[in-house]
Amino acid sequence: MENYIIIGIIIVIAFFAVRTIVKRKGRKGCCGSGSDYKPRKKKLKNVIAAKVFVVDGMHCEKCANRVTEVVNDIPGVAGVVDLKKGIVTVSYEQEVPNEQIKARIERVGYTVKEIR
Numbered sequence: 001m002e003n004y005i006i007i008g009i010i011i012v013i014a015f016f017a018v019r020t021i022v023k024r025k026g027r028k029g030c031c032g033s034g035s036d037y038k039p040r041k042k043k044l045k046n047v048i049a050a051k052v053f054v055v056d057g058m059h060c061e062k063c064a065n066r067v068t069e070v071v072n073d074i075p076g077v078a079g080v081v082d083l084k085k086g087i088v089t090v091s092y093e094q095e096v097p098n099e100q101i102k103a104r105i106e107r108v109g110y111t112v113k114e115i116r
Contacts (some may be wrong), residue, residue: 042078054114
């Protein structure tokens with residue numbers, strides 16, 4: 001009798017494991033379907049300053065790409081995301097208010113916790 005109980009438990013565990021794998025098949029990262037998209041890199045001619053924005057809510061490469069794109073869309077600014085540290089290093093070619101960068105990042109669903 002004990003053997004049937006153990007076999008039953010193993011079957012239930014295997015069922016849920018296989019179901020989870022099937023549900024996640026084709027998805028990359030935590031934010032839905034993945035892609036091989038890489039944001040365009042932006043180079044500035046004359047960097048006058050750099051600041052670090054601590055961003056909460058970035059969980060995967062797709063999140064990092066999204067934040068990179070919104071920062072790089074601002075004229076005179078280039079951003080590089082370090083996903084492991086949860087930061088965006090922003091280089092400036094011209095004066096841009098921190099609030100403008102913060103607003104763009106927060107508009108796409110992330111929270112700027114600190115600006116260094």
